[in-house]
Amino acid sequence: xxxxxxxxxxxxxxxxxxxxxxxxTPYLPNGVELDYFDGKTYVSLVGFMFKDTKIFNVPIPFIGxxxxxxxxxxxxxxxxxxxxxGVVFISEIIPSKIIAMTANLLYxxxxxxxxxxxxxxxxxxxxxxxYKWQINKKWNRISVQAMADGICIKENSLEEFIFEHYYGYSxxxxxxxxxxxxxxxxxxxxxxxxxxxxxxxxxxxGDAFKTLDNVSPHSVMLAEGSDVSVKWKKxxx
Numbered sequence: 502x503x504x505x506x507x508x509x510x511x512x513x514x515x516x517x518x519x520x521x522x523x524x525x526t527p528y529l530p531n532g533v534e535l536d537y538f539d540g541k542t543y544v545s546l547v548g549f550m551f552k553d554t555k556i557f558n559v560p561i562p563f564i565g566x567x568x569x570x571x572x573x574x575x576x577x578x579x580x581x582x583x584x585x586x587g588v589v590f591i592s593e594i595i596p597s598k599i600i601a602m603t604a605n606l607l608y609x610x611x612x613x614x615x616x617x618x619x620x621x622x623x624x625x626x627x628x629x630x631x632y633k634w635q636i637n638k639k640w641n642r643i644s645v646q647a648m649a650d651g652i653c654i655k656e657n658s659l660e661e662f663i664f665e666h667y668y669g670y671s672x673x674x675x676x677x678x679x680x681x682x683x684x685x686x687x688x689x690x691x692x693x694x695x696x697x698x699x700x701x702x703x704x705x706x707g708d709a710f711k712t713l714d715n716v717s718p719h720s721v722m723l724a725e726g727s728d729v730s731v732k733w734k735k736x737x738x
């Protein structure tokens with residue numbers, strides 16, 4: 502099956518917050534249910550580099566590499582005996598109006614345009630990753646300082662739960678949903694030594710998320726990333 506998108510995702514920061522399941526219920530597409538880890542539901546503020554982007558294997562001039570920041574939560578869908586674990590996006594911020602419009606049209610996602618910048622430095626011992634995005638003339642940021650050496654994700658860990666969701670779901674209507682699959686190998690992660698987050702959740706994502714303005718994340722993670730692909734095939738249910 503033809504790949505709609507090919508790219509490389511690198512230096513994925515995940516700042517994970519425990520939230521009340523009732524907060525997420527209004528955003529659930531029909532036919533999927535919330536996914537829990539140790540009885541808790543999570544949202545993740547995510548920042549990463551989107552590199553070498555190709556649409557139907559055609560490179561995108563000038564804007565093939567850029568930053569993305571999104572807010573997502575975790576769901577699952579059972580098809581026959583298979584449990585498909587995926588994510589739903591509250592919002593996705595990128596610095597390209599063209600890509601945002603295309604993704605919203607074809608995959609009914611929630612992309613929006615905003616200026617973004619990054620600062621990534623590496624040494625033999627550690628790396629520092631910073632993502633910034635501007636909304637209403639104010640800069641938000643998410644950054645980590647981490648060990649340079651990658652380590653394997655442990656089985657049955659929170660890291661495995663956060664990173665091992667390979668489907669995306671979006672609502673086409675109250676009764677119809679869309680499913681697509683993201684393909685990539687299992688990632689290595691970098692041990693996070695310190696982090697800094699300045700994000701106005703209420704301004705970005707609405708009053709429902711204003712409580713996150715005043716709390717620290719439950720955990721912050723950094724994954725090295727890899728090549729990824731999204732198939733053109735989409736399932737409707």
